[in-house]
Amino acid sequence: AQSVTQPDIHITVSEGASLELRCNYSYGATPYLFWYVQSPGQGLQLLLKYFSGDTLVQGIKGFEAEFKRSQSSFNLRKPSVHWSDAAEYFCACSKGGSEKLVFGKGTKLTVNP
Amino acid sequence: DGGITQSPKYLFRKEGQNVTLSCEQNLNHDAMYWYRQDPGQGLRLIYYSQIVNDFQKGDIAEGYSVSREKKESFPLTVTSAQKNPTAFYLCASSEQGRAREAFFGQGTRLTVV
Numbered sequence: 351a352q353s354v355t356q357p358d359i360h361i362t363v364s365e366g367a368s369l370e371l372r373c374n375y376s377y378g379a380t381p382y383l384f385w386y387v388q389s390p391g392q393g394l395q396l397l398l399k400y401f402s403g404d405t406l407v408q409g410i411k412g413f414e415a416e417f418k419r420s421q422s423s424f425n426l427r428k429p430s431v432h433w434s435d436a437a438e439y440f441c442a443c444s445k446g447g448s449e450k451l452v453f454g455k456g457t458k459l460t461v462n463p
Numbered sequence: 464d465g466g467i468t469q470s471p472k473y474l475f476r477k478e479g480q481n482v483t484l485s486c487e488q489n490l491n492h493d494a495m496y497w498y499r500q501d502p503g504q505g506l507r508l509i510y511y512s513q514i515v516n517d518f519q520k521g522d523i524a525e526g527y528s529v530s531r532e533k534k535e536s537f538p539l540t541v542t543s544a545q546k547n548p549t550a551f552y553l554c555a556s557s558e559q560g561r562a563r564e565a566f567f568g569q570g571t572r573l574t575v576v
Binding site: 395 | 467469498503504506508511521551553555564565566567568569570572
């Protein structure tokens with residue numbers, strides 16, 4: 351069965367510092383990959399997605415992610431973090447078509463002033 | 464505006480009572496989902512429906528029931544058989560036949576006392 355692993359439960363960075371959140375997936379072929387963000391007590395908002403083509407994808411709020419097939423990874427990055435980026439981030443994958451989304455357990459981001 | 468509406472945002476029930484969570488979407492999406500979120504557990508799929516009058520169990524369906532009588536509505540009933548019903552519940556929808564980019568509601572926090 352496909353699975354998604356987010357190794358870091360909690361990450362703290364200073365405002366203005368760079369950020370990388372890790373995501374590894376387990377699936378035999380290239381899955382469809384997503385990053386979502388969740389503010390406390392809210393629903394999830396899609397940041398970006400990868401289906402095929404260019405392995406570096408740009409998303410909203412200045413985020414980007416890179417798909418690396420050899421490492422089964424889809425890490426999320428941002429060059430300079432803002433205090434408003436403090437939230438929980440979820441990586442998800444799907445086989446595509448009619449297959450359901452599988453989520454990682456999330457990484458909580460704290461931003462220090 | 465198009466979107467997914469979950470109601471109520473907060474819900475309190477006594478142990479042993481059934482409770483129904485509402486989810487309505489006006490995105491004209493075929494597929495709808497219910498997820499349960501607990502701290503540190505990520506999102507776990509309860510039920511999903513790909514078409515009206517049809518639905519499938521997810522990973523943690525025990526103690527829950529759903530119906531899909533209308534395309535825009537997918538209510539979730541938390542029954543007294545659910546051992547630990549207190550949680551944050553998220554409804555989502557997506558287009559059929561695509562890469563399952565899911566759009567989420569704002570969630571319902573259910574507390575059973």
